[in-house]
Amino acid sequence: MRKVVNRALIFILAIALIIPLVLVKGETVKADTKKGITVKTTVGFNDKYKIGYYTPINISIKNDYKDIQGTVEVKVPTSENKYDSYLKNISIQKGAEKIVTINVPVKQAFLKYEVSIKDGSEEVYSEEIKVGNSTNQTVKFIGILSDDFDSLTYLNKIPAPKGVTLSTELIKLDENKFPDYLQVLETFDIIVINNFDSSKLSKEAYENLKSWVKLGGTLVIGTGTNYNKTLSLFKDDFIKGQPGELTKVNTTKIYSIATNGDNNNPVSVENLNIQLDRSNTNIQEGNSKLLQTVNIGTGNVAIAGFDFGLKPFVGWANNSSFGEKIFSMINPNFVNSAKFDNGYMNTYFSVSELVNNLMNKKANINMYLIVLIIYIVLVAPTSYFVLKKLDKREFMWITVPCIAIVFGVVVYFLGSGTRLSDVVANNANIINMDSKGAATKNTYVGIFTPKKMTVEVSSKEGQKLESVDNPNYNGNADNAKKNELDTLIREDKGTIEFKNKSVLATRTVKIPSSNISIGKIDADVSIEGDEIKGTIKNSTSFDFEYCYVITPKSYYILGAVKKGDSVKLDKKTGDYNGDINQLTYENKIYKIGSPNASDEDRYNGSLFRMSYSESMQTTRIKDISIIAITKDNISKPLVVNGKDSVVKDRTIIRMPLQLNFxxxxxxxxxxxxxxxxxxxxxxxxxxxxxxxxxxxxxxxxxxxxxxxxxxxxxxxxxxxxxxxxxxxxxxxxxxxxxxxxxxxxxxxxxxxxxxxxxxxxxxxxxxxxxxxxxxxxxxxxxxxxxxxxx
Structure with missing residues (x-):
């Protein structure tokens, strides 16, 4: 009998050893990885990039090997033995040259990424590149789009709060280098367009530029004699206005601004008279508006009537000071507060919490603990003493397995109600709306599966899905190995493939920002003393489960408001110290910091914070907003492994209120x-x-x-x-x-x-x-x- 058991064990061990070899045999076999292929790789913009953001890797390929029909891949280590693959298809003939750009995250570690080129499944080139420990978040990026970049190099200072030291990197952009990926564009703090044919930018680049502004970016546009070139892109209603005539304006404001009033000598500029809708005038001489700013979303668009690259600005001793002063006029937040956080780093942890909390099929841990304790008591001391008293201890080998089977069945049925039967997509939608109903939606999705499996996710509408991955490298950077593929991001297709993650692992993606029409929220309110009085009407397409009005020092809990219904603001619910943490953690609106907080509170509190985090530069709330949460489905299902996923939506709508003081x-x-x-x-x-x-x-x-x-x-x-x-x-x-x-x-x-x-x-x-x-x-x-x- 023992010989039979030993042979069986040896057979099982042999199978266990052979299986990995069989699996490996199907993987790519490396060829001569540099034969006839010359590759030059650059990271970021002029080798400048920021930790915690996405950056482009530009791969210039000269192919003297053979015709290649395959892929270009960048492997980004995620832990000591795993990596994410950022992949694009490539077709390049022998003797040809091609540049491929792949956007990747810059991790919080100094790592070696790998660039790989494959012809079919055959790897024909691979090389490691070093990424990380570059520019930190106190360095600000200014992107310059201009046919005469050198004339604008004086725009090299971003204002900062007193006592805060910043440095600036000027990045030369053109229609080819302009980011076509929003997460890369978020690296920039200011973008300047001057003496440049803006219509050369692709449609995708323009959509990203508009989204970047709405999320807090600062866009500065110079016009003057070159206004036809500079404004050629802006033919939609993103910036509403009408250019007038070019006139020569003698002004003392230019020198005065740069010198804090010490020099009031006049200077002549060619100025374009532009009538802009809903603009604030920053610099005006008589009836001529020299600089105007329009607030769009949480960002700013400034249009100068003059050209920044001509005299008197070029060669002027105080031109850098002038640039810094107008930046502070355009975006006062540069001076009032310093924003050192970024969406990529903060988003990962907030989104993971959101999509996990929405998964309400959770096991009752207390019940499992009780069952486990009963099992331990029965299987050991109780069985032993009962059988000892009956003088039947030899039956232990029967009673213990029987008890284990019984409790296995109990645990199975206890857990059956918490198991998924289908692939579920938990969607957290964040909608920012203005008073006229113009709204932008960001959607973060957590994919949950009923078993461990490979999951390929795509959009039915052809949108390019974005991976929301951990910004930190988990492991010792010196021991990083790219052995096992974790996630495959196909950039040109916009699909994401998660490889054999466990059931408990969250697969998180972001659907790119999009405009959405859901009606509007009507507000007829005014300030009376320290309180807001008036009426809020839900004129959207959805029922509000929860509705609030939040000011910098007080909050109003309005309860549920069904579509078409109105609610009155009579008296504030309470006061707080102005910090969003107190509203959400300390039992003001939510109490997610309490161990006794409900799942509903935790999720809504996280969603509440997320609605502010995309635009807030501090934890302090600075405006008056209507906040509404709905459970109605808004998102369309994603395609997961060829089938529509089950959709579970939770949406928050935020609309800032403009009050007349x-x-x-x-x-x-x-x-x-x-x-x-x-x-x-x-x-x-x-x-x-x-x-x-x-x-x-x-x-x-x-x-x-x-x-x-x-x-x-x-x-x-x-x-x-x-x-x-x-x-x-x-x-x-x-x-x-x-x-x-x-x-x-x-x-x-x-x-x-x-x-x-x-x-x-x-x-x-x-x-x-x-x-x-x-x-x-x-x-x-x-x-x-x-x-x-x-």
Missing amino acids: KNGDTIQYPTGFVNYRVVEMSTTNYDPYGEVFYGAGTPEIVYDIDKNMIVSELKLDSSSTSSNTGASNAAFEVYDYKQNKYVSATSDSFSGDDVKKYLSNDNEFKIKISVSNNGGPVQIPEISVKGKVK
């Missing part, structure tokens, strides 16, 4: 609506994302109050600094402009004639915070003001 000749800005600047860091450290100070020092903050008002009341609200951020270690002083010095703040409210001495001629209010090392971080306080129109 004037009522007749009265003006009132509630707490949180006055912009501020950090003008002196002292010896403290400043975190612009959380807008808090760390360490001992005396930082100074200036509040820019509306210059067109006569302030009668001003209140300094430091409640946010004395809550969870532990600012009991902070004392405030207020600058007295009559005495030209700081004085102790005996009150946080100022009114009547008393308030005048604390305001400059430009309505600036300045404070100094004395921070000690005895407590936690100190949050910048907010102010509210009331007054009359000048």
Whole structure:
């Protein structure tokens, strides 16, 4: 009997050893990988790229080997033994040359990626390239589209908050180098188009440019004598306006802006008179508008009436300072806060949480624990003592397997309700809408399968799906090996193939941004005191399960609002410190930080945060928004392994409210609506994302109050600094402009004639915070003001 068992074991071991060899035999066999093929590879833009973002890898191929019909692949290590493959098809004849661009993520590690070229299944070229440890997030990228790049190199400074040091990389772009992939375009902080035929950009590049602006990008367009070239792309309603005549304008504003008013000499510029819809004028001389800005989504588009590449700007000693000043006019957030986060790094963790939480078929862990404890008690001590008492201990070899079988059946039926029977796509839709109903949708999808299997995902509408992968490299970079394929991303087809991931693993993809028509949210609201009064009507196509109005300091829970119904804003639900973390984690709207939080709370709270995270530059909420969540299906099913997936949708809609702070000749800005600047860091450290100070020092903050008002009341609200951020270690002083010095703040409210001495001629209010090392971080306080129109 023993011989039979031993032979069986040897046979099983032999089979186990042979199977891997059989499997390997079917894989690609490497050929002479450099024979007759010359490849030059560059990473990023002029070898510049950012960790945590996507970047293009440009592969220039000269083929003197043979006709090749196959693929070009970049292997990106994900762990010590796995890699993701970014793949494009290629057809190149012998003697020909071709450039292939593949967009890949730059991981948080210094790694060796691999470039591979295959003819069919035969690998004809492979080489490792080094990627990583390049540019960090304090370096800002300015992309320049111009036929005369050298004339614009003075635009090399992006403004920053006081005490924050940034450096800038100018990137020369053209119609061939312009990113056709939104995740690559997100690397750029500013894009300048000047003296360039913009119609040369592809349709895909233009759509990405528009999406980039809507998500917070800053686009600067120079016109002047070359306006026909520069504006040739913008024929849709992305920028609404009408160009007028070219005129010569003598202005003192150019030199004055660059020198902070020290030089007011006039200069002549060729200026195009453009009438832009809903624009803000940044620079004006008489009736001539020299620079205008249009807010689109959370981004900004600036159009200058002049050409940035002509005199007086070229060769001018102060041209770099002028560029920095107009950038701060176009996008005040450059000065008011520094954005060091990025969508790619933050999105992965937020999206993984979202799509996992939506999967509500979860096992009851407590029940499993009870069953397991009963099983352990029965299978060992109970069986032993019962059989011992019956003097039948030899039956243990029968009772233990029988008990195991019984409990196996119990566990099977307990888990049957949590198992999937079909492939399920959990969709988290984030819709940003304006007051007219124009809306953009981003969709993040988690694919879940009933068993371990290879999953190929594609879009029925032909959209190119994007992989949402871990931005970090999991393992020792020195030991990285590209042995096992984890995920295959076919860039030219837009499909993604996940290789044999476990049932518990999340397969996450992103559907590119798209415009969507769902109706609109009608709001008839106004400010009364510190509260918002009015009516919200759901004129969309969907029922709202939850609806809120969120301001920088208060929140209104409106409940469910069915389509066609209206709800009144009578009284705010509560106040908070202005930080989104308090709304979602600390039992204000949600309590996802609590171990007792419901699955519904966790998911909606994560979705709530995600609706802000795509556009927020800090954790502080700066505007008034209507937030609505619906469970109605909006997305179409993805194709998974040739079949439509089961769709489970959860959608959040966010619409910023534009309120008029004037009522007749009265003006009132509630707490949180006055912009501020950090003008002196002292010896403290400043975190612009959380807008808090760390360490001992005396930082100074200036509040820019509306210059067109006569302030009668001003209140300094430091409640946010004395809550969870532990600012009991902070004392405030207020600058007295009559005495030209700081004085102790005996009150946080100022009114009547008393308030005048604390305001400059430009309505600036300045404070100094004395921070000690005895407590936690100190949050910048907010102010509210009331007054009359000048």
